Amino acid sequence: MFFKRLDNGKYRYYEKFYDESEGKWKQASVTLTSKTRQAQGEARRRLGVKIDKKILEHDERYKQKQKFQKMTVREVYNEYKIFRKQELKDSTYAVQSVMLNSVLKNILDDLINNVSASYFQRYFMSSLNSLRYKKSQKSLINLFFKYVLKLGYIEYNPLERVELPKQRKxxxxxxxxxxxxxxxxxxxxxxxxxxxxxxxxxxxxxxxxMYLTGLRIGEALALMWENINLIDRKLYIKYTLDKNSTSIMEFKLNSPKTIDSYRVVSINDRCVEILNTMKQLNTEVKRKNELFVFLSLTGTLINPDTLNIYLKKIAKKANIKNKKPEMFSSHMLRHSHVSLLTELGVPIKTIMERVGHKDEKTTLQIYTHVTKKMKEDVDEKLNNLEL
Incomplete structure (x- = not known):
């Protein structure tokens, strides 16, 4: 043990010790007010306690590190799923699980410490999924490894070294x-x-x-009569249908997609007619879900997959120029509502509030395209004008 006098008049005592877990010499120190024999004895006692504690801490850390090195991807992933299930809606959890499982399925029995960036790079380069889907997958895998890194299971996040190619439009x-x-x-x-x-x-x-209101398919199917005010002509959007974690027969209601999705939507005369039609039609079937508006012939909620098949069928029959039938889906109706409001001259901010868009990107893409087309139509009409 040795000591040094500090500028403030106190004394700092030092003792070296060898840390076997890391294989190197280290130093512990304590500060006392004097250098008397009693003070030196106290310093020796305190340093001994401090060194024993540090050795024990390093020993525990070493044992824990050894344990982590034997953990498989499956073990850590199962732990992560419990964590994520507590913070996600069931429908979101189900969708994200599918995306994660498809990436991790081939390395579940590998040691978590042996997983390399090259595996993920090869996976994404060979994947036939769209760039948008691959970006979502990469983001979810990155979240997983951030969790693993934070808990000390690994020393670096392999996803930080993975690159996705930029898409050529x-x-x-x-x-x-x-x-x-x-x-x-x-x-x-x-x-x-x-x-x-x-x-x-x-x-x-x-x-x-859906075309006249801009509701998502989940919001439309979750619409109940109690959420409709026909006198004031208002819809109160409070729920969305969970169609991912369970079947349409055993559906669950969730809160809407984002905080902006909680909204009040005004409806026109035609919407009121549709609601009255549905009320009449629903009296003609055995209603298993009588609280809801859009029921099928069997009295259950209309199946979104059946609706999408029907949309493609009608699209083929309608044969609309530059509109391929396979592109038709229920979400297209929501985009079409944005187009409708744009053609009617509604400001973009008002459109976003009505459809519950948090990110203006999608709204702006449709808005920009439709307004450009409207300007082209004006130019054409002016060119054809005869006085």
Missing amino acids: TIEDIQKKREKFLSIDEMKKFKQSFEVTPREVRMNCLIEF
């Missing part, structure tokens, strides 16, 4: 974006191809209602 990509919504005239043509069997009439009502 083709004319076909640009055309696809234009196909994702219908103009007013296109929607009129689409409606003319509706089929009229009792089963299809119910889906026709849902399709037109």
Whole structure:
């Protein structure tokens, strides 16, 4: 042991010790007010306690590190899933689990410390999924490894070294974006191809209602009569249907997608007609979910997958120019509502509030394209003007 006098008049005592867990010499220190024999004895006692504590801490850390090195991806992933299930909605958890499982399934029995960045780089480079989907997968895997790193299971996050190639936009990509919504005239043509069997009439009502309100499919199917004020012509969007973690027959209701999705949506005369039609139609079937608006012939909620199949069928029949039938889905109706409001001259901020968009990117893409088309139409009309 040795000591040094400090500028403030106190004395700092030092003792060296060898840390076997790290294989190197270290130093402990304590500060006392004097250098008397009694003070030196006290310093020796305190240093002994401090060194014993440090050795014990390092020993425990070493044992823990050894234990972590024997853990498999499966063990850590199962622990992570318990954590994530507590903070996510069931529907979100189900979707994210599918995305994570597809990436991790081939390395579940590998040691977590042996997982390399090259595995993920090869996975994403060989994947046939869209760049957007791969970005989502990478983001979720990155969250997993951040959790693992924070708990000390690994020493670095392999996802930090993984790169996704930038997407080259083709004319076909640009055309696809234009196909994702219908103009007013296109929607009129689409409606003319509706089929009229009792089963299809119910889906026709849902399709037109979503087009006129901009509701997500989950929000429309979760709509209950108690959430509708026909006098004031308002819809109170409070729930969305969980169609991912369970079946349509055993559905669950969740809170809406984001805080902006809690909203009040005004409805027009045609929406009121549709709601009255559904109320009448629902009296004609054995209602298993009588609180809800959009029921099928069997009295259960209309199946979103069945609706999407029907939309593609009608799209093929309608044969709308530059609109491929395979592009049609329930979400296209939501985009079409944004297009509708844009054509009607509604400000973008008001559109975002009505449809519950938190991120203006999607709204802005449709808004920009439709306003550009409107300007082109004006130019054409002016060119053809004869006085």
